[in-house]
Amino acid sequence: MYLGLDIGRQYVKMVSVEKTKDGFKVLDAGTRLVPEPNSTFDPEKIDRPHWVMAVRELFRQQGLNPKKVKTICTGISGASASIKQITTMEMPSDELEAAMTFEARKHIPMDGTDAVIDFQILGSNQREVDKIDVGLVACTKGVLTSHMDLLKECGLKPGVVDTYPIAMSNAFTFIKTMPDDGLVVILDIGAVSSSLVVYGSGEQFFTRDLPIGGHHFVKELSDRKEISYTEAQDVLYKDGLAASISNSTDAPLTSVGIAERTIYDNLVEDLRRSLRFYAKQTGQSFFLKIFLSGGGAETPGLTEFVSSKLNIECDLFDPFENVNGGENISVNNKSQYTIALGLGIRGGMANE
Ligand SMILES: Nc1ncnc2c1ncn2[C@@H]1O[C@H](COP(=O)(O)OP(=O)(O)OP(=O)(O)O)[C@@H](O)[C@H]1O
Numbered sequence: 599m600y601l602g603l604d605i606g607r608q609y610v611k612m613v614s615v616e617k618t619k620d621g622f623k624v625l626d627a628g629t630r631l632v633p634e635p636n637s638t639f640d641p642e643k644i645d646r647p648h649w650v651m652a653v654r655e656l657f658r659q660q661g662l663n664p665k666k667v668k669t670i671c672t673g674i675s676g677a678s679a680s681i682k683q684i685t686t687m688e689m690p691s692d693e694l695e696a697a698m699t700f701e702a703r704k705h706i707p708m709d710g711t712d713a714v715i716d717f718q719i720l721g722s723n724q725r726e727v728d729k730i731d732v733g734l735v736a737c738t739k740g741v742l743t744s745h746m747d748l749l750k751e752c753g754l755k756p757g758v759v760d761t762y763p764i765a766m767s768n769a770f771t772f773i774k775t776m777p778d779d780g781l782v783v784i785l786d787i788g789a790v791s792s793s794l795v796v797y798g799s800g801e802q803f804f805t806r807d808l809p810i811g812g813h814h815f816v817k818e819l820s821d822r823k824e825i826s827y828t829e830a831q832d833v834l835y836k837d838g839l840a841a842s843i844s845n846s847t848d849a850p851l852t853s854v855g856i857a858e859r860t861i862y863d864n865l866v867e868d869l870r871r872s873l874r875f876y877a878k879q880t881g882q883s884f885f886l887k888i889f890l891s892g893g894g895a896e897t898p899g900l901t902e903f904v905s906s907k908l909n910i911e912c913d914l915f916d917p918f919e920n921v922n923g924g925e926n927i928s929v930n931n932k933s934q935y936t937i938a939l940g941l942g943i944r945g946g947m948a949n950e
């Protein structure tokens with residue numbers, strides 16, 4: 599059994615899978631809140647003991663003995679890693695290693711510790727002869743050590759450590775068929791930030807962390823309506839975007855006709871800017887569809903809002919769609935498990 603464990607800032611999520619002759623079967627999925635329940639979520643106040651407790655409780659809740667899990671796959675966020683597709687000259691492997699280490703140091707937020715890198719040659723570059731495309735993942739030793747320490751404190755044997763953006767793309771390729779032409783956009787809306795991935799067959803892989811998440815949706819609503827955080831959560835989960843936008847009855851006359859900018863406009867603006875950047879860098883702008891995942895994706899009205907603003911089809915991503923065993927998974931917010939599923943599958947692939 600392979601276990602994907604996504605240690606988010608507000609929820610810990612797990613998906614367990616097993617290998618079958620023709621792929622994977624999903625066995626179980628579960629989640630556990632990291633902060634105190636029924637309280638105002640403050641990401642600044644979450645630290646290691648909260649995660650350790652939540653992970654341990656999640657294992658207990660799902661009836662899983664950590665010692666019995668063969669391979670556990672966890673991830674680090676795109677914000678503390680660098681995931682890049684790089685085009686470089688063909689060269690011997692030791693030189694490539696040195697070149698990639700050099701490259702990585704330019705892109706990761708250095709914290710005084712060395713860079714840890716992992717790379718894979720993707721193939722020859724389509725446009726330039728003698729050049730190859732390399733997938734490079736890097737973080738600092740400090741980030742990795744702190745992640746490993748957290749797992750140890752949870753009583754877990756560290757297995758595979760992946761990154762969230764790669765887990766998202768693995769979940770996508772597992773569930774859907776990547777079209778031959780065009781680009782797919784996946785946005786995992788977490789609590790504190792959102793992880794954006796853009797890729798396609800033979801196209802440049804791109805990822806970026808956007809500084810907006812479901813926590814900001816709740817906070818904005820709570821401020822606007824002058825209601826408590828937990829009340830705002832309830833209203834938001836029920837009414838979604840309509841709760842923020844339909845607030846104009848008591849607005850002063852001067853603001854009539856001027857729609858007030860919401861947090862959702864800011865998120866879409868960040869997304870638009872990132873897609874424009876991608877198009878500029880690669881010359882590709884055939885964005886087929888945007889998939890939303892993560893807990894915040896469930897906000898009612900959000901997919902419609904995104905597609906109307908960007909003029910690109912937008913849908914929720916269901917990581918259990920057409921998956922062997924998926925019919926037995928009864929969880930509330932399926933899209934919240936996308937990364938955990940991608941990690942579980944990665945754990946299985948690493949053991950081939
Ligand atoms: N039914 C729902 N409708 C709308 N939003 C929801 C719903 N359920 C949960 N959320 C929101 O989803 C967010 C949590 O999602 P998720 O578990 O993906 O985050 P996380 O992984 O803990 O955070 P991060 O990725 O930032 O570390 C919260 O902001 C929460 O308010």
Ligand SMILES: [Mg+2]
Nearest residue numbers: 606607788789
């Ligand atoms: Mg998350």
